[in-house]
Amino acid sequence: MPSPEHNAIEEVRSLVGEYEQFLSGKAEGTMDAYLRTVRHLIGWVAQRPGNEGQFQPPQLTQTTVELYLAHLEQEGFSINHRARVKSTISNFAQFLIEEEGLLRRNPTRGIELPILPPHAPRELSGEQRSILRSLVEQEGDPRGAALFALGYWAGCRVSEISWLQMVHTHVGPQEGWLHVGYKGSKWRDIHLLDQACKPLYAYLQATGDTERTYVFLSQRSERLTEEAIHYWFRKLKARATKVQQEVIQDITFHDLRQDFGERARKAGWSLEEVANYLGYVTG
Structure with a gap:
């Protein structure tokens, strides 16, 4: 029984x-x-x-x-x-x-969360960039290096990285491009900068399974989820020294994407070029 x-x-x-x-x-x-x-x-x-x-x-x-x-x-x-x-x-x-019929009242009613004020796109400081890049290098993990590169050097959304498929990934040791997008975002082809291409190519070479569906692997499922990417980024920041953590503690993975856009503008890209690359343009 x-x-x-x-x-x-x-x-x-x-x-x-x-x-x-x-x-x-x-x-x-x-x-x-x-x-x-x-x-x-x-x-x-x-x-x-x-x-x-x-x-x-x-x-x-x-x-x-x-x-x-x-x-x-x-x-x-x-x-x-x-x-x-x-x-x-x-x-x-x-x-x-x-x-x-198992509940009488919605328990979320009356619960208020703080409202975030509108803010301009985040631009990281030189010190913040240096700390994050050194943490990735110190970690020595091919997957982590590729995740960071697609956020920092390609401005990809977390969802776009999580759902990135092998058939949409065309990279070699010197150059490459991706077909990226996911449900709520605009699908687009982006040419990868060398700094994004090399870590991604190294990760693909390290994993070897070219027949899999998704680029980023997880031990628990067929792909690395959005939550898992955010968790990885929090763990990466936790590796910093106490002094470094005070500098980078409030940076999110999404901030890498916004900082990429700001750096691209300063490098001479037009607003339209940045918007197209990041998938902001509708139509």
Whole structure:
């Protein structure tokens, strides 16, 4: 006879499966992100004191969600990431209310996150650039060097790097180009600068599996997720000395892309050239 713990696990698995069906109208990437967030949330709630390692929908209270978002902040996740998580939890709660009847109130209602003021594109200082580049070099990891190069030397979005496919990657030791883009961004062909081409080519040579779908590999899935790239960048910064960390602590991977645009402008690119290269132009 199955134990109560086994039954609880099966109930959660079934609930997540039904939620996946509820999301079936959304884009594949959005579905994946929602499901990862919900699974992480469920696991975190189950480990809260008094929950005995099990998740029950009524545990999803406003206080619980506030504590979870505070936990993410302590882990170093940005306000934008937490806003996306809150939106996902709200969607999951509506599913529990409308489809399952397991929740009476949306726990995200009344939770306010700080609003980020509009800001100009970020330009890194010479010291910040030097520290980040030296950290990548010290790490000595081909994958990390390629990730950094595509952000810093090619201005690619995290999603574009995560979903970059082998068939869209054309690089040699001296030159190369990529066909990049992802759902919400403009697809485009970009010629890689030498500083971006060499690390990417070295990584491809080190991995060797040319038949795989995605360029950046992960031990847990067929591609390196957006969350994993942000996690890698946080770990990279954590390798810095205390003095260096004070200089680079608030830099995000997205800032590498913005800094590339600023450096390109100073190198003589027109606004239109920068916009085309970074995929800002519509049409």
